[in-house]
Amino acid sequence: MVHMKKGELAPEEKELLEVIGKGTVQEAGTLLSSKNVRVNCLDENGMTPLMHAAYKGKLDMCRLLLRHGADVNCHQHEHGYTALMFAALSGNKDITWAMLEAGAETDVVNSVGRTAAQMAAFVGQHDCVTIINNFFPRERLDYYTKPQGLDKDPKLPPKLAGPLHKIITTTNLHPVKIVMLVNENPLLAEEAALSKCYKVMDLICEKCMKQRDMNEILAMKMHYISCIFQKCITFLKDGENKLDALIRSLLKGRASDGFPVYQEKIIRESIRKFPYCEATLLQQLVQSIAPVEIGSDPTAFSVLTQAITGQVGFVDVEFCTTCGEKGASKRCSVCKMVIYCDQTCQKTHWFTHKKICKNLKEVYEKQQLEAAKAKSHKENTDGKLDVSASRAYEEQPGAEVGVTQEACSAQGCVEGEKEPLGSEAALGSAPETPAGPQAAEE
Ligand SMILES: [Zn+2]
Numbered sequence: 226m227v228h229m230k231k232g233e234l235a236p237e238e239k240e241l242l243e244v245i246g247k248g249t250v251q252e253a254g255t256l257l258s259s260k261n262v263r264v265n266c267l268d269e270n271g272m273t274p275l276m277h278a279a280y281k282g283k284l285d286m287c288r289l290l291l292r293h294g295a296d297v298n299c300h301q302h303e304h305g306y307t308a309l310m311f312a313a314l315s316g317n318k319d320i321t322w323a324m325l326e327a328g329a330e331t332d333v334v335n336s337v338g339r340t341a342a343q344m345a346a347f348v349g350q351h352d353c354v355t356i357i358n359n360f361f362p363r364e365r366l367d368y369y370t371k372p373q374g375l376d377k378d379p380k381l382p383p384k385l386a387g388p389l390h391k392i393i394t395t396t397n398l399h400p401v402k403i404v405m406l407v408n409e410n411p412l413l414a415e416e417a418a419l420s421k422c423y424k425v426m427d428l429i430c431e432k433c434m435k436q437r438d439m440n441e442i443l444a445m446k447m448h449y450i451s452c453i454f455q456k457c458i459t460f461l462k463d464g465e466n467k468l469d470a471l472i473r474s475l476l477k478g479r480a481s482d483g484f485p486v487y488q489e490k491i492i493r494e495s496i497r498k499f500p501y502c503e504a505t506l507l508q509q510l511v512q513s514i515a516p517v518e519i520g521s522d523p524t525a526f527s528v529l530t531q532a533i534t535g536q537v538g539f540v541d542v543e544f545c546t547t548c549g550e551k552g553a554s555k556r557c558s559v560c561k562m563v564i565y566c567d568q569t570c571q572k573t574h575w576f577t578h579k580k581i582c583k584n585l586k587e588v589y590e591k592q593q594l595e596a597a598k599a600k601s602h603k604e605n606t607d608g609k610l611d612v613s614a615s616r617a618y619e620e621q622p623g624a625e626v627g628v629t630q631e632a633c634s635a636q637g638c639v640e641g642e643k644e645p646l647g648s649e650a651a652l653g654s655a656p657e658t659p660a661g662p663q664a665a666e667e
């Protein structure tokens with residue numbers, strides 16, 4: 226590699242940097258074909274044209290530069306920033322993805338020891354954090370689909386690579402979601418296939434920990450998914466409903482407050498079983514989870530998700546109660562306290578939710594009442610007494626009781642979502658499997 230001095234730019238190179246900011250892709254293309262332009266030239270701060278394009282959020286420019294041989298891992302910037310770091314800082318998801326696809330290394334650190342994902346988290350670009358931490362190129366999986374060394378058969382049958390890759394790259398680590406993904410693919414949802422998959426994930430986990438630039442996040446993710454797969458295998462071995470029974474066990478809430486104890490225990494157990502006890506990430510996770518009583522916050526799921534995907538403080542985003550998918554918007558119309566992606570998720574949850582829905586409804590109504598009280602108090606103190614509002618508040622308690630009692634007996638309480646009630650009967654009458662929820666509460 227020719228060592229290039231920073232800031233010694235040919236006039237055309239200076240022009241290129243300007244065009245990246247303000248010009249067109251055509252202009253940049255013309256300049257790049259000039260003999261005087263080095264695609265990896267460095268400005269006085271050690272920034273390459275690709276870094277400029279990434280930072281300025283110019284996806285087309287980035288693609289053009291990469292086609293012209295831009296080095297995605299150039300590390301000559303004065304503060305050790307890479308193109309991926311600039312992309313992540315800019316918050317542009319497409320550019321972050323493009324850098325990763327071009328082979329950007331995720332574990333390189335800047336001059337103060339921060340990776341691109343950590344820098345993005347620091348400035349609040351959480352989508353980019355997620356993209357970086359979950360990037361796992363398909364080629365890394367395809368490696369296992371060819372026989373290696375003395376093996377006669379590949380460790381992973383090629384037909385499983387696609388479905389497995391889909392699960393590996395998911396950003397939703399909710400155990401129910403993972404089991405759902407397995408369950409919806411007939412190729413995966415059987416013992417032999419899952420067994421091959423979890424062994425490959427264990428190998429990837431080991432590789433992540435033993436490679437020079439250790440990736441504890443990916444290692445933990447692989448290990449965790451491997452554990453869920455092993456749970457799937459256990460359930461496939463016994464029981465009639467198999468994976469559906471596992472999903473029910475994971476969702477089954479305890480009598481007192483509906484908290485899914487088995488799910489919490491499964492996640493905690495998976496974390497604890499991480500085979501590299503010296504790993505910093507493991508120690509952090511255990512420290513966060515160990516003092517928390519089961520049923521209190523934070524849940525093991527939220528701690529794990531935060532550690533692996535870097536999602537912090539998603540206050541304005543709602544997650545599905547059943548599968549943890551982001552952006553759920555369908556509320557239980559009775560209690561208004563739980564939220565789902567769709568009717569399927571609501572149906573799946575109803576067998577256990579129905580036991581606490583009425584209680585939650587009371588909690589919700591109490592909250593609404595308090596809010597109304599606070600509001601009316603505020604209006605009074607503001608000197609703008611709203612008679613109708615205060616009268617509505619007076620009349621509320623009686624009316625609410627009526628509604629609650631009706632909800633106890635009547636069928637039509639899940640408004641506009643009658644199916645869950647239909648399925649309530651179906652699910653409610655289904656026999657509980659011995660390996661199911663009861664076992665979970667041992
Ligand atoms: Zn869902």
Ligand SMILES: [Zn+2]
Pocket residue numbers: 557558559560561562563578582583585
């Ligand atoms: Zn409800």
